[in-house]
Amino acid sequence: MRxxxxxxxxxxxxxxxxxxxFNFFLFRVMPGDPAAILLRGSAAFNPETLEAVRQDLGLxxxxxxxxxxxxxxxxxxxxxxxxxxSGRPVGEVISAAVWPTILLVGTATLASAAIGLLxxxxxxxxxxxxxxxxxxxxxxxxxxxxxxxxxxxxxxAFSGGVGPFPALFPTGxxxxxxxxxxxxxxxxxxxxxxxxxxxVLTVAYLGEYALxxxxxxxxxxxxDFIQTARAKGVREKQILWRHAVPNAxxxxxxxxxxxxxxxxxxxxxxxxxxxxxxxxxxxxQAIEHKDYxxxxxxxxxxxxxxxxxxxxxxxxxxxxxxxxxAA
Amino acid sequence: MRPPEAIGHYDLEAPQGMExxxxxxxxxxxxxxxxxxxxxxxxxxxxxxxxxxxxxxxxIVLIFFIAVAVFAPLIASKDGLDPTCTCTGLPLQPPxxxxxxxxxxxxxxxxxxxxxxxxxxxxxxxxxxxxxxxxGAVIGIxxxxxxxxxxxxxxxxTDWFLVIPFLPLAxxxxxxxxxxxxxxxxxxxxxxxxxxxxxxxxxxxxxxxRPYVERAxxxxxxxxxxxxxxxxxxxxxxxxxxxxLLIAIAILSxxxxxxxxxxxxxxxxxxxxxQAAFSSGAASxxxxxxxxxxxxxxxxxxxxxxxxxFALDEILNPKLRER
Numbered sequence: 001m002r003x004x005x006x007x008x009x010x011x012x013x014x015x016x017x018x019x020x021x022f023n024f025f026l027f028r029v030m031p032g033d034p035a036a037i038l039l040r041g042s043a044a045f046n047p048e049t050l051e052a053v054r055q056d057l058g059l060x061x062x063x064x065x066x067x068x069x070x071x072x073x074x075x076x077x078x079x080x081x082x083x084x085x086s087g088r089p090v091g092e093v094i095s096a097a098v099w100p101t102i103l104l105v106g107t108a109t110l111a112s113a114a115i116g117l118l119x120x121x122x123x124x125x126x127x128x129x130x131x132x133x134x135x136x137x138x139x140x141x142x143x144x145x146x147x148x149x150x151x152x153x154x155x156x157a158f159s160g161g162v163g164p165f166p167a168l169f170p171t172g173x174x175x176x177x178x179x180x181x182x183x184x185x186x187x188x189x190x191x192x193x194x195x196x197x198x199x200v201l202t203v204a205y206l207g208e209y210a211l212x213x214x215x216x217x218x219x220x221x222x223x224d225f226i227q228t229a230r231a232k233g234v235r236e237k238q239i240l241w242r243h244a245v246p247n248a249x250x251x252x253x254x255x256x257x258x259x260x261x262x263x264x265x266x267x268x269x270x271x272x273x274x275x276x277x278x279x280x281x282x283x284x285q286a287i288e289h290k291d292y293x294x295x296x297x298x299x300x301x302x303x304x305x306x307x308x309x310x311x312x313x314x315x316x317x318x319x320x321x322x323x324x325x326a327a
Numbered sequence: 328m329r330p331p332e333a334i335g336h337y338d339l340e341a342p343q344g345m346e347x348x349x350x351x352x353x354x355x356x357x358x359x360x361x362x363x364x365x366x367x368x369x370x371x372x373x374x375x376x377x378x379x380x381x382x383x384x385x386x387i388v389l390i391f392f393i394a395v396a397v398f399a400p401l402i403a404s405k406d407g408l409d410p411t412c413t414c415t416g417l418p419l420q421p422p423x424x425x426x427x428x429x430x431x432x433x434x435x436x437x438x439x440x441x442x443x444x445x446x447x448x449x450x451x452x453x454x455x456x457x458x459x460x461x462x463g464a465v466i467g468i469x470x471x472x473x474x475x476x477x478x479x480x481x482x483x484x485t486d487w488f489l490v491i492p493f494l495p496l497a498x499x500x501x502x503x504x505x506x507x508x509x510x511x512x513x514x515x516x517x518x519x520x521x522x523x524x525x526x527x528x529x530x531x532x533x534x535x536x537r538p539y540v541e542r543a544x545x546x547x548x549x550x551x552x553x554x555x556x557x558x559x560x561x562x563x564x565x566x567x568x569x570x571x572l573l574i575a576i577a578i579l580s581x582x583x584x585x586x587x588x589x590x591x592x593x594x595x596x597x598x599x600x601x602q603a604a605f606s607s608g609a610a611s612x613x614x615x616x617x618x619x620x621x622x623x624x625x626x627x628x629x630x631x632x633x634x635x636x637f638a639l640d641e642i643l644n645p646k647l648r649e650r
Contacts (some may be wrong), residue, residue: 171611
């Protein structure tokens with residue numbers, strides 16, 4: 001167990017190192033002057049800022065030395081100043097956007113996992129039933145839909161108000177602007193803004209969970225011990241919830257933890273559609289303003305989140321399933 | 328003389344309901360035999376595919392959209408894409424007889440935009456997938472066939488690329504390289520190969536231990552001959568099924584990148600149309616006719632590719648076939 005853990009952690013560190021190196025070269029090996037690339041198209045593009053950025057990144061030094069500087073900066077999360085947020089440090093801009101993303105995407109992930117697993121359990125248990133076929137078609141349809149397009153349609157229907165749909169919810173944002181709501185009122189206001197993006201994300205995610213849970217349950221139901229339980233006269237409900245589901249949950253739990261890593265990057269387009277001021281919305285701002293220091297840092301944050309979630313999923317899986325450790 | 332490689336696993340049994348092909352009368356070259364075998368096997372696959380209802384629906388929808396893309400000039404005049412054309416109407420008109428899908432903010436027919444949008448979307452999907460499959464297949468075959476150190480290094484690389492979240496990486500690459508159709512193709516291609524590499528490696532591992540590969544090696548076949556004439560043809564069906572599924576993902580990726588403003592501003596794709604509609608406030612103004620057609624087109628095309636891919640996977644993937 002110990003060796004397994006150490007191996008996994010070492011692997012995660014190696015992956016982290018790879019991402020850092022990759023990120024370094026991404027902005028330096030590309031043709032052209034990295035400082036110019038970093039500043040391209042931004043309002044800050046002039047000879048002085050170019051020189052300043054060049055010095056800031058240590059671009060006048062040889063590549064190995066640049067790498068050392070870069071690693072030091074990356075480990076202390078010093079990515080220079082953001083262009084579009086009028087020169088605020090990138091680290092500060094990002095940490096301000098982390099909470100809205102966790103609030104929205106985190107809750108949506110939990111909700112879609114819970115609902116998706118239930119759908120998968122019922123579909124897999126009654127394989128080929130109307131419910132099963134219906135949920136599978138729904139999953140396929142949602143999979144084929146660009147998330148943002150679904151988001152736009154929901155936004156149009158329930159906040160613009162088209163035809164029979166009433167305009168129920170605000171058009172976007174995190175809270176009502178210029179309102180001095182505090183406490184419970186503020187909380188309710190944020191919730192009111194969150195309803196639509198939360199709904200869209202939950203629907204967009206749940207198909208994947210349902211599908212994995214369904215297939216996993218079908219595999220388990222074919223196993224001998226289920227047959228044995230039936231032969232012993234255990235009631236169907238008991239077989240499902242006490243025998244089949246706990247065993248089928250194993251691969252699904254891993255998936256849930258893996259998807260937590262994608263919380264940070266998962267909702268880029270949805271946050272943009274609903275102007276939800278999280279990391280995804282920030283990413284779109286960075287693209288629009290050619291804010292490369294910000295984009296570089298966001299890319300690192302997204303990657304690290306996935307690496308950490310992978311590690312947690314691996315450890316959790318080995319804890320839940322002893323066979324993995326032995327292998 | 329070359330080893331008559333084909334005979335090793337020549338499938339003599341014709342599928343039910345099909346006439347068995349008469350054996351060739353004149354002795355033929357090994358390559359001709361190989362082609363006969365391939366033609367037979369394609370026929371067999373098609374016979375199985377035809378029975379798959381969802382797969383057939385997907386194929387029909389697909390053929391429809393490919394026809395629209397190919398015959399776009401016959402369906403809607405290209406001049407309709409030019410905002411200064413006299414053929415445009417008033418801006419933001421709901422559907423009418425003259426403009427079946429209404430008009431956009433320049434007065435262009437949304438029908439024309441949707442018809443012409445099929446071209447870049449399908450082109451990006453196809454070429455990005457070709458790049459991705461080529462990289463994935465080479466890495467997978469090299470890793471699976473040679474094994475040892477090269478396998479360790481290549482698979483580690485693959486695992487790393489699997490971890491890097493796809494969309495942020497594509498965004499970073501696309502914004503560094505600047506927006507153009509070519510960049511979008513390359514970006515999607517070089518970021519989506521890892522899954523192919525893993526599938527191909529697993530299959531190569533199993534193929535290389537088969538007796539006919541060993542026999543070819545004993546007869547003096549080199550690495551190139553073994554990989555290109557034995558491993559690749561046997562991995563190819565699996566790659567093909569995977570390719571069709573990847574095209575769906577590539578089209579969705581193109582749409583997403585275009586929606587985020589990273590698409591080629593000079594071409595009209597479904598993604599750029601949606602981006603233009605959203606950024607000019609079509610959602611809050613309730614201009615549903617501008618948003619629905621390109622979105623539905625994406626849904627149908629992706630769904631069609633997915634259905635075809637699932638059907639092919641069911642037929643060609645040895646793991647699924649055993650079930």
